Amino acid sequence: MAFIALSDLVYLVCLISLQFTAAKPDGCGIRANTQTRIVGGEISYPGKWPWMAAFYRSNSNQYCAGALISDRHVLTAAHCVAAIQPSKLQIRLGEFDLSGRLPVPLPENNNNSARALLEENSAFQNNIYNVEKITVHQQYEPRSHLHDIAIVRLNRPVEFSTVIQRICLPPPSLPSLEDRTAFVAGWGTTAFLGSTSSSLREVEVPIWNNQACLEAIGKNVFDTTLCAGGRIKSADACQGDSGGPLMMPMVDDRWAAIGVVSWGIRCGEPTKPGLYTRTSHYTDWILSTVQQRT
Incomplete structure (x- = not known):
């Protein structure tokens, strides 16, 4: 079984700070589509948030989301998975439009790249993952939402591509983010x-x-x-x-x-x-x- 190298993940965690240290040329937090523009929001673009994971229960529509943090692990909220057996959960990665359509109209300077990314993912039929294990934070309190965090372990390693990447983790200590x-x-x-x-x-x-x-x-x-x-x-x-x-x-x-x-x-x-x-x-x-x- 393949696992993310912990030393690599630790290095990236230490790297992600608000002090601008040199970064590795590969690894987490990199997007194929950097075009930037939910409630009050806008439609995104394929490849812009390549770590997004769509959660599905058996015989149901998408109901929760998560973020890929390694080649086997997705970070999510405890309330999304606390009452679900791993066998009843599936994760889809590399998704943009769950019905397979592109947003219309696409920006002129992004039309071709967006379509190419969607076509790449459509050709890649291996983006649906079963779940091997769910780890809910041991102190999770449903009523107060305290420690509302969990990690889902996928049944097999992820194949990274332009539409499937992992996001970085912040260091244990961050300066104030207020007003950012x-x-x-x-x-x-x-x-x-x-x-x-x-x-x-x-x-x-x-x-x-x-x-x-x-x-x-x-x-x-x-x-x-x-x-x-x-x-x-x-x-x-x-x-x-x-x-x-x-x-x-x-x-x-x-x-x-x-x-x-x-x-x-x-x-x-x-x-x-x-x-x-x-x-x-x-x-x-x-x-x-x-x-x-x-």
């Missing part, structure tokens, strides 16, 4: 109790101070929580986006998963940010879980 912006992407509903999106959507959201977040939400905001969302326009994750990554470019424009979509009050409320599990608090736990071979 990050991206969240997903196939979830485009409004509270609304319809889902077959195409991957993305939105840029500002990160809140935790005290302001607590005042806005009223409870269940911890030091392991990261809050982000539109203060003026409605920009947020919503139902079906749970488990997906909150993403920020760091060293050499490498992208890291600084948060995991956890919960919120409705969706896209300007005065109510979305709540994310703060990934940097769990970096050591993630590394320890990834290196377990059973």
Whole structure:
């Protein structure tokens, strides 16, 4: 069985800081499609977020998301997988539009590359993975959403391509991210109790101070929580986006998963940010879980 080299992952974790250190020419956090422009968001483009994972239960539509962090592991929210047997779960990687369509219209300067990436993934029929093991954080509390984080181990190694890559992890300690912006992407509903999106959507959201977040939400905001969302326009994750990554470019424009979509009050409320599990608090736990071979 193939496993990610822990030494390689540790090196990349240490590398991803807000101090601009030289990066390796290969590895995590690199996108094939860098064109940048969910609730208040826009349709994305093939290859732009190549670590996105779509979660499916047996005989159901896509219901949660995650982020590929190694050739065998997907990071997600505990509430997405805590009550599911591994045999009842499938993961699809390299997806853009779950119905196989391209967004219309495509930007003129991106039309050919986007189509090429979709065609590449359509020809690659090996992007559906069964699940071998689910590891939910041992202190996960469903009622308060505390420690809402989990790792799914795939049944076989991933074949990396232009549309399937892994995202970086942040170091265990990060400086304040308040007032910076990050991206969240997903196939979830485009409004509270609304319809889902077959195409991957993305939105840029500002990160809140935790005290302001607590005042806005009223409870269940911890030091392991990261809050982000539109203060003026409605920009947020919503139902079906749970488990997906909150993403920020760091060293050499490498992208890291600084948060995991956890919960919120409705969706896209300007005065109510979305709540994310703060990934940097769990970096050591993630590394320890990834290196377990059973």
